[in-house]
Amino acid sequence: ETGVTQTPRHLVMGMTNKKSLKCEQHLGHNAMYWYKQSAKKPLELMFVYSLEERVENNSVPSRFSPECPNSSHLFLHLHTLQPEDSALYLCASSQEISSTDEQFFGPGTRLTVL
Amino acid sequence: TQLLEQSPQFLSIQEGENLTVYCNSSSVFSSLQWYRQEPGEGPVLLVTVVTGGEVKKLKRLTFQFGDARKDSSLHITAAQPGDTGLYLCAGVISGSARQLTFGSGTQLTVLP
Numbered sequence: 714e715t716g717v718t719q720t721p722r723h724l725v726m727g728m729t730n731k732k733s734l735k736c737e738q739h740l741g742h743n744a745m746y747w748y749k750q751s752a753k754k755p756l757e758l759m760f761v762y763s764l765e766e767r768v769e770n771n772s773v774p775s776r777f778s779p780e781c782p783n784s785s786h787l788f789l790h791l792h793t794l795q796p797e798d799s800a801l802y803l804c805a806s807s808q809e810i811s812s813t814d815e816q817f818f819g820p821g822t823r824l825t826v827l
Numbered sequence: 828t829q830l831l832e833q834s835p836q837f838l839s840i841q842e843g844e845n846l847t848v849y850c851n852s853s854s855v856f857s858s859l860q861w862y863r864q865e866p867g868e869g870p871v872l873l874v875t876v877v878t879g880g881e882v883k884k885l886k887r888l889t890f891q892f893g894d895a896r897k898d899s900s901l902h903i904t905a906a907q908p909g910d911t912g913l914y915l916c917a918g919v920i921s922g923s924a925r926q927l928t929f930g931s932g933t934q935l936t937v938l939p
Contacts, residue, residue, distance in 0.1 A: 756929040769926060803869050812858045812919035818869025
């Protein structure tokens with residue numbers, strides 16, 4: 714497996730469920746990101762990790778909880794979500810956090826909250 | 828108000844036509860990137876521009892960064908169906924944290 718992988722690719726959950734999204738990068742990068750992509754809205758940066766330390770949290774509600782156990786893996790734990798949280802959740806990685814470093818994106822998890 | 832405005836939002840053209848899409852802001856960017864996203868996939872980087880007035884070419888794609896580093900354009904010559912996708916510009920605002928700010932994208936459809 715190469716690049717950035719995400720599982721599951723599709724997820725349907727109720728508002729009271731707890732689920733987790735998983736991201737894995739096989740590129741040896743030090744930085745990892747979670748983005749939310751909703752219809753007709755720009756990609757929204759949610760969290761940034763550098764060497765397993767969270768360096769940015771863009772005012773994301775606490776019902777989203779990230780975890781970075783090592784530099785290759787990133788999780789997004791979901792709890793008591795709302796229907797407006799339905800979106801495509803994209804994981805990305807880059808060599809470092811730099812304005813010019815290329816970010817490599819995974820294919821995303823399509824989340825539907827009922 | 829979005830920091831990066833992309834236009835047009837949607838564009839449908841015939842194979843062989845030329846097109847230009849725009850990315851505009853009132854903020855100055857230290858760098859700007861263009862990505863293409865296809866259905867079911869994440870965005871893929873096409874180019875990074877860092878110098879005001881810079882022009883980069885990638886086969887039939889020409890990218891320009893405005894002199895004041897507030898805007899950028901992507902021109903495609905002789906579009907092909909394989910160019911279909913969502914084109915996203917993203918930039919890092921000068922003097923800010925290093926996070927990328929994305930535009931909402933231009934959805935391009937090239938009809939055979």
